Amino acid sequence: MRIKNLNLIKKLLLCLWIFASTQTQAQRQLTLKQVIDIAKGESPSALVAKNTKNNRYWQYRTFQSNYKPQLVLRGTLPNFNRAINPITLPDGQVAFINQSFAQNNLTLGLRQVISATGGAIWVNTGLQRLDILGDNRSTSFLATPAFISFEQPLFVFNELLWDKKIEPLRYEESQKKYSEDIEVLSVRATGLFFDLLLSQITMDLAKKNLANNDTIYRIAQGRYEMGRIAENELLQLELGVMNASQQLSQAQLDFQNNLLSLKNFLGNRANLGDFTLVAPEEIPTFEIDEQVALEQAKANRERYISFKRRILESERQVAQARGDNGIDINITGSIGFTNRAASFGEAYANVQNQQIFNIGLQIPILDWGRQKARIQTALANEEVTKSIVSQDVLAFEQEVLQKVRQFKILREQLQVSKRSDEVAQKSYDIAQNRYLIAKITINELINILKAKDDAKRQYLTSLRSFWSAYYELRQLTLYDFEKKETIYYQN
Incomplete structure (x- = not known):
């Protein structure tokens, strides 16, 4: 009779699990790429980046008009x-x-x-x-x-001459900055995607663990009544059910918080409704050459143009100090x-x-060395600026190279953690069946369950680190290494 009841409970739990799975599958599924595309096209941050670029464009048009004929009545x-x-x-x-x-x-x-003469x-x-x-x-x-x-x-x-040298660089910076801002959205979307994915999978694991713990606990009750297990083992299983219930409640709360964060980031225009996330299973196999990454970063990044502009601005200050000599x-x-x-x-x-x-x-006759002091101050500032820019260039190049090397290591770690997750899941399935036929103890089952959950979390963490590093590398270089083309966004 007890065995029949246990079988009935197991069938009910299986039906509930199948029903929950069916409900989940009916929802809209979003991949990492889809979430990133929504962030780039419809998020409030994308709109801010677009308006900022347009604002800088009209500022540059205003600057250009200063050098064209002005007809006034x-x-x-x-x-x-x-x-x-x-x-x-x-x-x-x-x-x-x-x-x-x-x-x-x-x-x-x-x-x-x-402009040539002022x-x-x-x-x-x-x-x-x-x-x-x-x-x-x-x-x-x-x-x-x-x-x-x-x-x-x-x-x-000659202010006109120097503005004509510097303002085009500022405008070019703004155009490249827009592409960088859009790629930054990819990085942010990736982080929020995996925050939600981790909480989603953690919640699913918590549901399964609660169902499994409850099933094992009910089976153990029958064994206890038959005198086949000690009361201590039954209490451990009961404690496991309560812990699993608490973990599920916390996982559901984390899921709702992370879901709200992602929806707020993507904005109301996305009109997402209910959805579930799908983890990216395929690991890219393309190689990233350090020299190519460095060359693309220098050619495409706004920051590299800013190095030239900052040096020009320091030279402008020297020219201004020499020009404002009182004559x-x-x-x-x-x-x-x-x-x-x-x-x-x-x-x-x-x-x-x-x-x-x-x-x-x-013409000033006597200024007590004021003009000389101004020139020397400007020259000193120019040398300081050049030194700082040189350090920034080295740091910039080092950041790109480190990110390429990190990406390669993270890909290797991801492959290992993915295999570890598969092994841990298979090990738990075997252990669960062995416990049902009394081949292993409850402590052994609990340890294997913990190892399975830890392996799953480690795999998701590795997955997050890998894709975050990939999109950070795209943002650092503005280069698509998979398609082998420059990343450039227009309005």
């Missing part, structure tokens, strides 16, 4: 004035005179900077009209059909045509030449 339409104003008379006296006039002016100018040149055309109001009404026009002007500072810092010589000049007349048509007839040329200067 200026005017005052009208300027009306009726007031008593102090006026200087021809004999030098000042008299307060009642004035009433209206003035209008309009100027169209085209300005172009010259100067500028512009072409203007304009017209002014002056209407004297009151008893002695009159109208006059001042026309400037064409007027060419230039401005050229000498012996000063200010500014050459300005203009040439064009102008005329005044009582009518619009006459203002553009018989125009006269107009030339203006000016050299302004300011």
Whole structure:
């Protein structure tokens, strides 16, 4: 009778396990690659990275516009004035005179900077009209059909030239930074994927362990009643059932927390619903050459461009310290045509030449070594920057090489841990059957169960370490070693 009851319990547990498995299979299954694709395409972090790239693009467009011709229309339409104003008379006296006039002016100018010299040149055309109001009404026009002007500072810092060297590097950094940011999402998604996968498998193990412990405990109750086992062994089995129940509760809590973390990272746009994760079983066999990884990292990474930019910025500071030396010589000049007349048509007839040329200067005589100190400070900062950049380059190269070597070791460890998991699972299946026919003790079964669970966790840990290292290496080099192509993302 007891044996029949035990068989009935085992059948019920088997049916429950099959039903639970069927429910799980009905859910959507997600692989590591699918989770990463969702993170790259639909996560909030991907949207932030995209907007950051677009923002930098428009900043660069703004910078480029500074070097292109600027067409500007200026005017005052009208300027009306009726007031008593102090006026200087021809004999030098000042008299307060009642004035009433209206003035209008309009100027169209085209300005172009010259980045090579730091100067500028512009072409203007304009017209002014002056209407004297009151008893002695009159109208006059001042026309400037064409007027060419230039401005050229000498012996000063040329900001335009240095910006033209540095800003394109900043823009190139931002483009590569976007690809890096997207690959960083792969790394983060991998970590969250395996957090959830580990808790999912731990929960499944806890369910199976609880079912197995309960089955063994019920069988042991029958043996105890028949006097075939001691009470101590039965109590150990009862304790095992309670521990398995507690482990299942904790595993379910961990699973829910990790599920929420992954869903929050992927965002609402993914519309995932209920799903289960599928562990990546296939281990990639492609080889990664250290030299190739290093070359690709130098060619593709934003950080390597930043090394050049930082050195250029230190050189810019030296040039600025030398240029801001207090010597200010500014050459300005203009040439064009102008005329005044009582009518619009006459203002553009018989125009006269107009030339203006000016050299302004300011030269410091005594500054007590201030300028020399500024230059020496900038030179010292330049040397410090170059030293730091040299160290950063070495650290950058070392990081890439270490990651390649780590990847190779982790692949070997993964192969070993995968085989260990298979052996441990098979060993437990054999041990469970042997215990049911009283060939091994309960302590031996518990130890084998622990070894099986430890092997499974070690395999999952190795799996996580391997794939994390792989995507970190992709992010470090922006290179797909499997497809042998550069990683570059566009909006």
